[in-house]
Amino acid sequence: MNPHNPLRRTLALTGCFNGYGRGFLPLCLVLLAALTLASASSAATFTPNSFDDRIDANPGDGICATSAPVVCTLRAAVMEANALAGPDIIALNGGTYTLTRPGLNENAALTGDLDLTDVAGLAILSQAGIITTIDGDARDRVLDVRAGHLVLSGVRIIKGHAQWADSALDTSVGGGIRFNPGTGGTLQFSILENNRAHAGGGIWAHSANVLLRYSQLRANHAGDTGPLETNPEGAGIRVTYGTSLRIENSSLYNHFTYQSAFGIQGTVSLEYSSLALFSSTISGDNVSAIHTWGSDVVLQNATISNNGAGLVWSSNAEVLGSHSLFIRNSVFAGNDNSDCGIFSVSPGDIHDIDGHNLDSDGTCGFAPGFGNLPNTDAKLLPLSTSLLLPAHFPAPDSPLINAGSPLNPASGNPEACFQFDQLGNQRRTGKCDIGAVEEGSELFSDGFEQP
Template sequence: MRHLVLVLFVAALALPAHATVFTVTSAADVPDDDVGDGICHAELGLPGTCTLRAAVQEANAHAGADQINLDAGQLYTLTRSGSDDTALVGDLDITDDVTILFFASGERPIVDAGGLERAFDVHGGNVTMLGFDITGGDATLPSDQAGGGIAVDFDAGVVQLSLMRFYGNRANFGGGLYNDGPDTRCSACEFFDNEEADDFVDSAGAAVLNRGTLVIDHSSVHANHGVGELGAFAIRNVPPFSGSPSLSVVDSTIADNLGIGVGNLDAATLVVRNSTIAANSNVGIAVSGVGGTFQMRNSVIAKNGGQDCTVSAGATLNLNRYNMDSDDTCELAGGSSNYPGVEPQLTPLAIHGGFTPTAWPLVTSPMVDAGHPVIGAIGCEEDDQMFAERPADGDGDGNARCDVGAIELSDDVLFHDPFERL
């Protein structure tokens, strides 16, 4: 928990120093009464009433960084049907620098799109969202198919999503998140029970569809699915009309999804570092098409329902960095730097004291103290999914070395039953 507090503290320091601050005081979905006057005042005839929609409108109208504070335990349901790019109706369109956050004690706020459209559309600006839930987004309208929770457009700046939960959203392209942005990051986020609709032959990404540059770190992606609980790609990395997308999965767990954990198509680049991809109902990682790149180190792919990996002959691989798979389908080279065809002994997905659910290695797992002997750019990550420092002496032999996968097992394990196993 101290590591989570540290993350929150660092996130707070990153907030704009001279931001105009709007504090949302009402759960009503009502627009601002005079957009551009610098005052968040909804059309309710009540002085001092600031709604989330009104705050977004004022932040868009005010040049420079702004901050929108959400209230503990509040449910913000979007009810204004329609489609525009001004946040007057439909989703909450963002066009300028803004931070939307809940950074206080109490129950997390929830933004519920109510099934009318997606929740947020980031058209431009540097955007930070911190500490709340997004649900009820639906991007399956004829003219609006991408990003059930959030869509990040080509012209967006730096987009940082931290300590966010995405659940109960659906879209043809990216049920939780669709990213076209050049610099988007999801840190300590959770994506679960999001749905990939299948109105198009190339519909993809029950949780995430990436066509830009995206980093997912210290996060968990689980229990996402297709229509009617059918299989789907939980995460898909697909080239846009021009350019090549890049997806990095770091210190994260992708597990228990119905279908394929991660799909990488054609000239896309997929990088997986210190992550666990397990127990997806079909394939763990599917690299298909021609011209793609798949890099992986210190990661485990195991116990997936079909097979751990399918890898196209046309892909460029860099996998010889202390990786483990359970069925020897990931084209890992043998020898001391990899562990092909090894049973990792993972516990079922669960919360083990951190923000996001994880699958821990048993104390007897061959993953323990089996990662790269170096910490840093060429070796293991400096911390694990729960922000615990690496390395730890998990096997108690007196020599600390990082573990393979998203979790660094300490020598004092209190949070899981050693007899449980995937």
């Protein structure tokens, strides 16, 4: 066992380690979710024992129970958590919960999506060694965070469809999860796939704080949600107006956006918000990997490859003044139209993009020197989708190897490589590799895959 891999080390300490594939998910019970909500003395815990989609008989009585036949369903657990004061936990034991109750634009979790309104926060945690699926059945989005902070761990969100029910409302945003103003979320060791919305096929957030770590977003869609639709945006993630988005050690791939002449159409789409992305991959998407408008962006050990375009960064000085772009130890390679399109309209914009970066077509503006490798073949291998967190490894003769910053990755210096690569392995001291993963990192099978 690699003692420098934080995932394995935690598993070993908790006695849960049984191999990195299926043994990966027990970590969800001992990291941030457990530290934030499970430790609260006032937290109530609800454990569904039925896959039926039925409502709670008496929300607020502290008992997760439907009318006869009496069972505890996921929807009933959410309704109890919403009605009780203090933080709450929903403990899941695997299997698939399918949301079958029809009805849009209802915000008490009675129909359609699961509306989360507990201002003290809610943790939805899968049990050790198990991943649990919540299936939206293409009727509505899956989770609607309307208050508080959501911790989601070891959960797979699929087939959410935020439908265009009312053009005056934000009904067609956030196919998997919608974060409303003033809310937040920590998504870890989880998957969002095959969700659809006009904006934010996987995730949509407005004036919220969202952290994604050690997770996958794959095959989510933006567009084709209604007759009034124009300019679909953010097949993976769409964030707007003051949202803080942080992505660590994650993989986003194979997303699809119905293209339009306008709009902020990246797989990760930002408007007047901020993005910090570390040791993560965006690959195989039909539009730009990241498209921002009037937003601050930090990319550290990013791999942006094989997309319709790489990074599109545009400022908007007339609305919110100057903005910043910071890139270190990152690779942009093999993107169809261009690796980068950086458009600055304000003399106050800050472009700090020189420091051990590589692009394959010379469009990112990386200056010679500073450890940069402009207009260089990255020699990346195809995306390894059998991995826990799919990634492009550098080929044995890749110029990315040992070409990162020589600073100690554990130093916390922003010029250094991010301490852990995408798979959770400690980066080498001396010179790390450019990109999301280190060459020679341990290759583990995908413990997220379902039978």
